[in-house]
Amino acid sequence: EELVFSGVQPTGNLHLGNYLGAISRFVTMQENYSCIYCVVDLHAITVPQDPRLLKDQIREVTAAFIAAGIDPKKNIVFNQSQVPQHAELAWVFNCVARMGWLSRMTQFKEKAGKDRENASVGLFAYPTLMAADILVYRATHVPVGDDQKQHLELSRDIAQKFNNDWAEMIAELGHGAEYFPQPEPLIQGPATRIMSLRDGTKKMSKSDPSDYSRINLTDNADTIAQKVRKAKTDPEPLPGALEGLEGRPEADNLVGIFAALRDMPRQSVLDEFGGAQFSTFKGALVDLAVETLAPIAGEMRRLTADPGHIDAILADGAGRAEAIASKTMNDVRDILGFVRRP
Ligand code: AQP
Secondary structure, eight states, X not given: OOXXXXXXXXXXXXXXXXXXXXXXXXXXXXXXXXXXXXXXXXXXXXXXXXXXXXXXXXXXXXXHHHHHTOOTTTSEEEEGGGOTHHHHHHXXXXXXXXXXXXXXXXXXXXXXXXXXXXXXXXXXXXXXXXXXXXXXXXXXXXXXXXXXXXXXXXXXXXXXXXXXHTHHHHHXXXXXXXXSOOOEEOOOOTTSOOBOSSOTTSBOOTTOSOGGGSOBTTOOHHHHHHHHHXXXXXXXXXXXXXXXXTTOHHHHXXXXXXXXXXXXXXXXXXXXXXXXXXXXXXXXXXXXXXXXHHHHHHHHHXXXXXXXXXXXXXXXXXXXXXXXXXXXXXXXXXXXXOOOXX
């Protein structure tokens, strides 16, 4: 059976990149797949978090999922720390993955920066937890942005090594040739990577210190207008063909955002706006962004006003998730040779 798993970290400042690159895809995917969408709070603490804010950030991501159109009855929506099997399987995978594999992860190098001695062990082991998130459900498909592709490949390597190392037990226990599937990335259209509004070579990110670098999902119309108006561009008008965007990362990004919001190819945007000045194009982009985001922001506000309701959704999802995950962990205990509670 085909099963989708994906997650978003509750690290604050959910932005247009998270929406176009992840959440809006999650909404589309629920039509064709069974889906599990997780607020990955265990991943969030790989870097410092304020415990007084974290609860609200978890509820905010949940609210964004639902406001964007994810149905928590049809799918499973929950937060990671409520289902202990994620952390348990991650430990097993820490013993499967090799130091060398993890040392090659570019996200760790970027996030740890120069002070690698002081990065948390959790930040280094982030990809083994991600592999556990996916494989504890034996999920087959993972929609992720471009930036997560390397981690997904590592999940595939872990699944394969686990299947090989315990092949005999896996067969003996009647699981066939392999226990874990090799999860496939779901490759996505034009919005794979939305860049910062201040620097077209950096991705739009929650942790960018400048709020002007991103459009937050909770920004109101005035703020969106201000941020787009101030977005970095170059003095040339928009080109008529895609080649004209080469070497112009900021122009390319704004065209890409417009295309993703309208769900059309970038060339169609240039057909419409080629030759136009940025002031004109930015006006149209503001209208389009507000039209898409205002209803989501409104619904998020309504939902977060009732934390009890959100917590009930998360608890219901956690219960359904754990029913699957505990079965996997019991299988894993048998495969590894642990004595387990009967
Ligand atoms: N700029 C982006 N363009 C397209 N997709 C993006 N995603 C993130 N940034 C962009 C996708 O959003 C999903 C959730 O991301 P995450 O919260 O798990 O972590 P992240 O990728 O680390 O997000 P940020 O915003 O960049 O956070 P910080 O600043 O904390 O690192 C993922 O599917 C991701 O691909």
